[in-house]
Amino acid sequence: MASSEPTKAQLLALYERMLLIRRMEERLRADAAAGNLPGAVHLYIGQEAIATGVCARLRESDMITSTHRGHGHFLAKGGDPKAMMAEIWGKKTGICKGMGGSMHVADFSKGILGANGIVGGGFAIATGAALASKLTHDERIAVAFFGDGAANQGVFMESLNVSSLWKLPLVLVCEHNQFCEFTPSANVTSGEIADRARAFKIPTRVVDGNDVVAVWQAAGEAVEHARRGEGPSFIEARTYRIQGHLEAEALFLAGGKYREEAEIEEWRKRDPLDRTRERLAAAGVASSELQGLDERILRTVGEAVQFAKDSEPADPELAFDLMFAGQRA
Amino acid sequence: MASSEPTKAQLLALYERMLLIRRMEERLRADAAAGNLPGAVHLYIGQEAIATGVCARLRESDMITSTHRGHGHFLAKGGDPKAMMAEIWGKKTGICKGMGGSMHVADFSKGILGANGIVGGGFAIATGAALASKLTHDERIAVAFFGDGAANQGVFMESLNVSSLWKLPLVLVCEHNQFCEFTPSANVTSGEIADRARAFKIPTRVVDGNDVVAVWQAAGEAVEHARRGEGPSFIEARTYRIQGHLEAEALFLAGGKYREEAEIEEWRKRDPLDRTRERLAAAGVASSELQGLDERILRTVGEAVQFAKDSEPADPELAFDLMFAGQRA
Amino acid sequence: MARKRYIHAINEALIEEMSRDPKVIVYGEDVELAIMGDTRGLLDKFGRDRIRNTPICEATLTGMAVGAAAAGCRVVLHMMFSNFIYTGFDAIANQMAKLRLMTGGQATMPITIIASYGGGGSNAAQHSDSGYPVLVNLGGVNVVMPATPADAKGLLKTAIRGNNPTFFMEAGGRGGEQGEVPEGDYTIPFGKAATLREGKDVTIIAIGSMVKPTLEAAKKLEAAGIQAEVIDPRTLVPLDEEALVAAARKTGRVVVVDEARDRCSAASHIAAVLADKAFGSLKAPVKRVTVPNVCLPYAPNAEKRMIPDADRIVRVATESARA
Amino acid sequence: MARKRYIHAINEALIEEMSRDPKVIVYGEDVELAIMGDTRGLLDKFGRDRIRNTPICEATLTGMAVGAAAAGCRVVLHMMFSNFIYTGFDAIANQMAKLRLMTGGQATMPITIIASYGGGGSNAAQHSDSGYPVLVNLGGVNVVMPATPADAKGLLKTAIRGNNPTFFMEAGGRGGEQGEVPEGDYTIPFGKAATLREGKDVTIIAIGSMVKPTLEAAKKLEAAGIQAEVIDPRTLVPLDEEALVAAARKTGRVVVVDEARDRCSAASHIAAVLADKAFGSLKAPVKRVTVPNVCLPYAPNAEKRMIPDADRIVRVATESARA
Numbered sequence A, B: 001m002a003s004s005e006p007t008k009a010q011l012l013a014l015y016e017r018m019l020l021i022r023r024m025e026e027r028l029r030a031d032a033a034a035g036n037l038p039g040a041v042h043l044y045i046g047q048e049a050i051a052t053g054v055c056a057r058l059r060e061s062d063m064i065t066s067t068h069r070g071h072g073h074f075l076a077k078g079g080d081p082k083a084m085m086a087e088i089w090g091k092k093t094g095i096c097k098g099m100g101g102s103m104h105v106a107d108f109s110k111g112i113l114g115a116n117g118i119v120g121g122g123f124a125i126a127t128g129a130a131l132a133s134k135l136t137h138d139e140r141i142a143v144a145f146f147g148d149g150a151a152n153q154g155v156f157m158e159s160l161n162v163s164s165l166w167k168l169p170l171v172l173v174c175e176h177n178q179f180c181e182f183t184p185s186a187n188v189t190s191g192e193i194a195d196r197a198r199a200f201k202i203p204t205r206v207v208d209g210n211d212v213v214a215v216w217q218a219a220g221e222a223v224e225h226a227r228r229g230e231g232p233s234f235i236e237a238r239t240y241r242i243q244g245h246l247e248a249e250a251l252f253l254a255g256g257k258y259r260e261e262a263e264i265e266e267w268r269k270r271d272p273l274d275r276t277r278e279r280l281a282a283a284g285v286a287s288s289e290l291q292g293l294d295e296r297i298l299r300t301v302g303e304a305v306q307f308a309k310d311s312e313p314a315d316p317e318l319a320f321d322l323m324f325a326g327q328r329a
Numbered sequence C, D: 001m002a003r004k005r006y007i008h009a010i011n012e013a014l015i016e017e018m019s020r021d022p023k024v025i026v027y028g029e030d031v032e033l034a035i036m037g038d039t040r041g042l043l044d045k046f047g048r049d050r051i052r053n054t055p056i057c058e059a060t061l062t063g064m065a066v067g068a069a070a071a072g073c074r075v076v077l078h079m080m081f082s083n084f085i086y087t088g089f090d091a092i093a094n095q096m097a098k099l100r101l102m103t104g105g106q107a108t109m110p111i112t113i114i115a116s117y118g119g120g121g122s123n124a125a126q127h128s129d130s131g132y133p134v135l136v137n138l139g140g141v142n143v144v145m146p147a148t149p150a151d152a153k154g155l156l157k158t159a160i161r162g163n164n165p166t167f168f169m170e171a172g173g174r175g176g177e178q179g180e181v182p183e184g185d186y187t188i189p190f191g192k193a194a195t196l197r198e199g200k201d202v203t204i205i206a207i208g209s210m211v212k213p214t215l216e217a218a219k220k221l222e223a224a225g226i227q228a229e230v231i232d233p234r235t236l237v238p239l240d241e242e243a244l245v246a247a248a249r250k251t252g253r254v255v256v257v258d259e260a261r262d263r264c265s266a267a268s269h270i271a272a273v274l275a276d277k278a279f280g281s282l283k284a285p286v287k288r289v290t291v292p293n294v295c296l297p298y299a300p301n302a303e304k305r306m307i308p309d310a311d312r313i314v315r316v317a318t319e320s321a322r323a
């Protein structure tokens, strides 16, 4: 049934999660612009369907690795909005006690092994997690989210080889948003990324990454495949990066240009949330219902920000005890 | 004409080069067993057709990168037997002044960018050399020789991507000898190595690596392709490692076993030199002619060993001036 | 002389050297639109055969430099953040730093690798390491640490013209700082330290990004009646041991300031050299002011706590001067 | 107590810890047939779910350790030669050494990485680095340097049971050396130096592979009437600064012996620590006996020239004692 249609309730749940991600990041965008956030912020706006569709198929005990663009994965896998917001604000109450920030949000208790500032850094971690699950027969699976740019790191091929060889419970999810920073992916990517996975006899699916149902269906199959012990799968979700590589990108570009406004506009028309709303309408969900949902989520976001603002700054001295387990740095 | 048959003269030249490699290494094997050689020695016996068939298609100005099993590549590309032997004996007259040894024989004046002790170390070097040739329009091409085990290093995929993307004059030659040290390649390799190259839309040929003519033909096409500026090619030459991973392997194995004698015997029957002799006979070359050749080559080997023995040991103090160009360490 | 920004001095050096020698090529991730600012405008001037964006594959980018150099190019590779040097470390440590020796001097490697290091921007641990001590230990690569626009220009031009692999370490977040830069063909030889301030009470050796807070500290020390000698080695490999030893002898009291993590840092090595070669003149413990043995945290207050600043330097230098 | 070979002590520790805790797994290239000797027999005893050969892909092997540990395994990763640590350096430096801090202490990483270092076998520069100083500088990983069979067993057991990434550095080519090894469940705490010899004239601090030639040297020094105190830090991270400082204070004359390349070596760091914390008691320059700033050459005579031996240690220690 992996590829069956989601029920109305499931669809609603998917939409709610996507909306949470979107509203959280809209708020982050505003606070970044207002200079309220210390570090760099890479937004996931327009890609919400991918993390949401995939994570809806996972158990809390399953594990994911994420990227520098990791807020969506964190929230989709069940990370706490307050703890994430406080982290990005650099507060002691942050999920990483303010030590990691936007590029490192993680919640190991929920299988979120962390956003990662190293492009391609998640491949081996997810592969290792999948190996451990297999060796300890604990039925957990691991999912590695990564960008099209990361797919050019050799470690991608290494994980394809190892996971296929050992039939590891791993799902590789390539979020093809068409850019690596300011470089169009086409300029740095030879051939089809999916063919790289096919070369290792790994089941491969290329889906519309802006259609949460398509992602949810592909992920369902991949997750069941892994859960059955049949090995890794590869999913390429085609999408588009609506925001700049990072907020305040303009400062870096200093007038430089790498894409056309018109192209961005084209993709706005395929907004994954709009498309899900259409599906919901077709499924007979009243717009009033969505209205209420929207308000609830804005409240959640507001509370998260308030929590972050009210929290104490990080405790610098803590760093000396956080480098090692039970050993001072 | 790349794929045409070699002339009798060409075939004889191929045979002569293979024989030189074989006899040099048989002597190295004996001297290793006798304890005359300082470091580890990885022999190429049984794989001579590959380096020979490929390098016969190259100009002296073309560049190659080699592996820890590099004597064959060095000699096939025109490296001097005396200078190689002296190097392996650790002498000042060695091609690397005794500083590199067996795993690092190189002759930049002949485009031999070096054997390499790092598995996969040659990919990026060859890719960079090919990039330079392309940017400077000097018409040189680069060839990377590597083992089946090296094909599991992520840098392999990275070189496939970069070279295909930029249409670099590069030929990737995988010497599939079925083992990585004591591990059968099948145990560590998922899928077909050639498919990895195909995923990047790189022209691919899988040939009998014990048939020098098959290698020579495939290499001819790949080299012309590169010379025409049409980009990289991939060749997988199927062969078998007759010797141990390194001489004195038994010491490491301490009774351990990773392959059957019978398998080795099977492959001895496909000895690339024997098969070339058959071809020569068919081409009407008299065995007396080969007799003379054999004697000439044994003389060359003998002289190389004598030269090595008679040479002074390496000059330790030189190391301080060899770390940098025009700068003392 | 003209006042220029650090980042512009680097950009100028690149333009001048690329114009001077057609064999100079520049590549790296997003160098075309200059994500780090220093390569701005090169594409329009020189075209894609001279500068180009690469895929994200550091392990290959560093190895390619070796091959491209062997084949006759003068390579400038931009690695963005110094943490990514770790990603491309194999070809640096096992090839670049060793190939010349291993080939008996055959390999000549005119390679300049640019990377930005250090904290202060809340970039968190994977974007704020001062990862040069690991390079210094390799032996076969030069490591230069320009602290000012003038040094940035002069050292980069020397690096690009040189025939050895050289890491040109940019002080992160300092691109906007201004300084006088000599006009014309200005180069600075490697292995020559610069004395930035004369003083008789204490010698402060400041590396790269630490020169600025050290000069600030020196002012404050002066106000407190302590005359600090400030010297900047400018290059860690080669290292101007003579000048550092002489500066140490002058006051007998030494503080070494380094943004690297303390253990096996450049500060450690310099302190060790002085404890050997300047021992007879030392009047006080040789002090190190470094980042403690932690990775830099994200939160601004926590990050600030770890990075040496003027106050910390003043405190330690004062102790040393009074010891 | 029983006499055992270094390599057998390591093998024993692996067997004992794998038997003790089913979560301990071992992987690496050719660990099944034990190309380095230390993993011999593990496959027959524990099977492929506990020990397995991997493809050649160091960059992934190191990163996998992080993931497998996060998912509940105790990982023992064998990297063969320490040079290959460079190949897998990204996940070591950017993930393993930083993840715990970056996640606010969420990541617990029971990882032991075994690698053989050092020269003497004419393996040339890519198989003979003593590549631990780069690890020491990272901050987030422990680095242990067993010099004897007993230390090898005790430190490895502690490493495997511990909850932090730990590099267990095997002294290359020393597998056959014998020594007394305590029976039973023998562990050695990290951060505790061992005094190997008492002496009043000069303090020699010897690291890992250098302990043996240092003890040889101490004998020769004794014959010449010089009593050398010999101390082995045993672990570089954590470092037993107290014991080293006390040993330095005892004689006021210090020689640090390290097979690493000199610049930013462990010897440099220890010398720096002493030049700070033991300064008041120092009577002579703090000396380093290290590999000069070159890669190890292949030719035996040239390689020998670079690696510290008893004679060199005797020469420097004598100078120091007489200074």
Ligand SMILES: Cc1ncc(C[n+]2csc(CCOP(=O)(O)OP(=O)(O)O)c2C)c(N)n1
Pocket (backbone or CB within 6 Å): A067, A068, A069, A117, A118, A119, A120, A146, A147, A148, A149, A150, A151, A177, A178, A179, A180, A181, A241, A245, C029, C056, C058, C080, C084, C087
């Ligand atoms: C190892 C490494 N190299 C380079 C960078 C700088 N960098 C950050 S994001 C990025 C582009 C990544 O592109 P992609 O994987 O497609 O992810 P996206 O940003 O599109 O989500 C680069 C080059 C990095 N963080 N890590």
Ligand SMILES: Cc1ncc(C[n+]2csc(CCOP(=O)(O)OP(=O)(O)O)c2C)c(N)n1
Pocket (backbone or CB within 6 Å): B067, B068, B069, B117, B118, B119, B120, B146, B147, B148, B149, B150, B151, B177, B178, B179, B180, B181, B241, B245, D029, D056, D058, D080, D084, D087
């Ligand atoms: C980076 C690196 N990892 C591991 C090794 C140890 N090693 C030397 S040869 C070898 C096997 C290589 O197999 P392959 O590439 O097939 O070459 P072959 O020996 O079969 O010619 C290994 C693992 C090494 N030299 N370098």
Ligand SMILES: [Mg+2]
Pocket (backbone or CB within 6 Å): A147, A148, A149, A175, A176, A177, A178, A179, A180, A181, A185
């Ligand atoms: Mg992308």
Ligand SMILES: [Mg+2]
Pocket (backbone or CB within 6 Å): B147, B148, B149, B175, B176, B177, B178, B179, B180, B181, B185
């Ligand atoms: Mg092989």
